[in-house]
Amino acid sequence: MTLLTEPVLGQSSQPMWQEVMSDYVDASGRVNYDELRSNPFALKSFVDFIAEVSPKSHPDLFATENARKAYWINAYNALVMWGIVENPGISSVKDVAIANGFFWRLKFVVGGEQMTLNQIEHDILREKFRDSRIHFAINCGSASCPVLGQRMYDADDLDARLDSAATHFISDTANVRIDERKRTIYLSMIFNWYAADFEKSGLQGVIPTVIHYLPKEQKPMADISNFKIEPPPKTILHCD
Structure with missing residues (x-):
């Protein structure tokens, strides 16, 4: 350093x-x-x-x-x-x-x-x-x-x-959870508040970012690009 x-x-x-x-x-x-x-x-x-x-x-x-x-x-x-x-x-x-x-x-x-x-x-x-x-x-x-x-x-x-x-x-299911049966992705509100930032990134979007960083054992079997997106079932404080 x-x-x-x-x-x-x-x-x-x-x-x-x-x-x-x-x-x-x-x-x-x-x-x-x-x-x-x-x-x-x-x-x-x-x-x-x-x-x-x-x-x-x-x-x-x-x-x-x-x-x-x-x-x-x-x-x-x-x-x-x-x-x-x-x-x-x-x-x-x-x-x-x-x-x-x-x-x-x-x-x-x-x-x-x-x-x-x-x-x-x-x-x-x-x-x-x-x-x-x-x-x-x-x-x-x-x-x-x-x-x-x-x-x-x-x-x-x-x-x-x-x-x-x-x-x-x-990888923390409190922030990202994919329910393939319900065809729903539960995402931390960070992905909603800053969606534009993820669109501008090299991975070009929230879903590609999630898939890229999910550990292999957590990656979904199905194509989730058309899954419904919802916030996790808990209250999250918006820091701003």
Whole structure:
């Protein structure tokens, strides 16, 4: 992993983000916010780093698209986590009233500029990179969102990590379930909210994406291109 060691920045705080992922995210992707609130130093250090450094403020430090993409994925996940930590009494964004505008009103400093989480997601991650796999890598703090891993995203193996995140999400029957008898596919609302992103991807659509990332043992025997699509039989929080 390439760390940012330019003298003007001092010691990079990126390892602090990895410390947070290792120490406060369990194997199932659940964040221990009680413990994190009691010892927020590592997360605060990374949030301070984000405030000072971004691909826009220091472009020479992010020479490749994967370096920029990894930065913004890590930044989004860290800032969601920090927003929850900074609001005592909540354990996920489900506890934040919609009127409070967690995603579209709460602002963070990123590379010297104020930004909301919605701006990071829609104006940068979606618009600039057009990589639908990103939807499986960012976590909005709700139980229905793709889970966090225990490793930060890094440019060196980003494509493999994003493929893995896609497979992990799609192979979970809580997110994708194919009922060949009923000729119905039950899909997470992520595929509905961001259908246009999947259409623009190299796999050209939601169904081709699902088929591509399903493990071999879960792939359907039938042609599912004309199956009815329905949401899973549960309530899912829209993070925006």
